[in-house]
Amino acid sequence: MKAIDSLREQFNGHISLVEKRPGIQQLYAPLYHEDGDMMSIYLDIAKDVELSANSKIIISDHGLTLMRLSYSYDIDTPNKERIFQKILAENGITETDGTLSFDTTPESLYPAILHFSQVIAKVCNMRQFKREVLASLFEEMLDSFIDQSLGKYNLQKSTTPLPERDDLEVDFQLKPNNAPFYLFGVRDSAKARLVTISCLEFQRAKLPFKSMVIHEDFDKLSRKDRLRITSACDKQFTSLDDFQQNVSSYLERELTH
Numbered sequence: 001m002k003a004i005d006s007l008r009e010q011f012n013g014h015i016s017l018v019e020k021r022p023g024i025q026q027l028y029a030p031l032y033h034e035d036g037d038m039m040s041i042y043l044d045i046a047k048d049v050e051l052s053a054n055s056k057i058i059i060s061d062h063g064l065t066l067m068r069l070s071y072s073y074d075i076d077t078p079n080k081e082r083i084f085q086k087i088l089a090e091n092g093i094t095e096t097d098g099t100l101s102f103d104t105t106p107e108s109l110y111p112a113i114l115h116f117s118q119v120i121a122k123v124c125n126m127r128q129f130k131r132e133v134l135a136s137l138f139e140e141m142l143d144s145f146i147d148q149s150l151g152k153y154n155l156q157k158s159t160t161p162l163p164e165r166d167d168l169e170v171d172f173q174l175k176p177n178n179a180p181f182y183l184f185g186v187r188d189s190a191k192a193r194l195v196t197i198s199c200l201e202f203q204r205a206k207l208p209f210k211s212m213v214i215h216e217d218f219d220k221l222s223r224k225d226r227l228r229i230t231s232a233c234d235k236q237f238t239s240l241d242d243f244q245q246n247v248s249s250y251l252e253r254e255l256t257h
Helices: 003-010 064-070 078-090 106-153 189-204 223-232 240-256
Strands: 016-021 024-028 041-043 057-060 094-096 099-104 156-159 170-174 181-186 210-215 235-237
Touching: 003 106, 041 106, 057 106, 064 106, 078 094, 078 106, 099 106, 106 170, 106 181, 106 240, 181 189, 189 210, 189 223, 210 240, 235 240
Parallel strands: 181 210, 210 235
Antiparallel strands: 016 024, 024 041, 041 057, 057 099, 094 099, 156 170, 170 181
């Protein structure tokens, strides 16, 4: 029995193959995107070929999944790329120049097609957690900016000024002169409270330092958290944009005193 005949039985006759070019067959099957469009799935096999049990069949999308995703969502940052590659790795999918593919055999063709369709759905659904991805980019964008713009100030990351208190970690340390600057990225109230405690403990230990806090959104914090962190820290930037625009002039003023 040909692989396509077996496949028709498993899909209860609701499929067809159309040759798009020699060796490339497009599969028309009841596998749909959320908006009702049929998924673009291709089998890299010759038309009407007789396949042995050990023959290799390549299932692919010929780049159409990422093209579809790009209409509403771009994989344009290292964080998004990591998420995309994790989806592929967890499902054994190969990506080459934008084309997703999966190798299988005639005996496993039916479950392999179902598996491949599920991966297409997962990739297309990356747009649904767009907000979560963007929110998680605060630390990434902060790290990237500090690397590029402040690396000249003897930058160190994830330092513990008090060796006996490894729970009090500084996100970034700049040391342009004898006294270091401790920089903290703050996304939420939990981090704001930890930064407040850290700065107070460093002060209690009489460490010579100046603290600098970069908020994702200062206004998101509760009134009490805003008061506490303002009392404990030397300098705050209310947003990443504020930090990017003003940190250089702030450091220059500090270093001339």
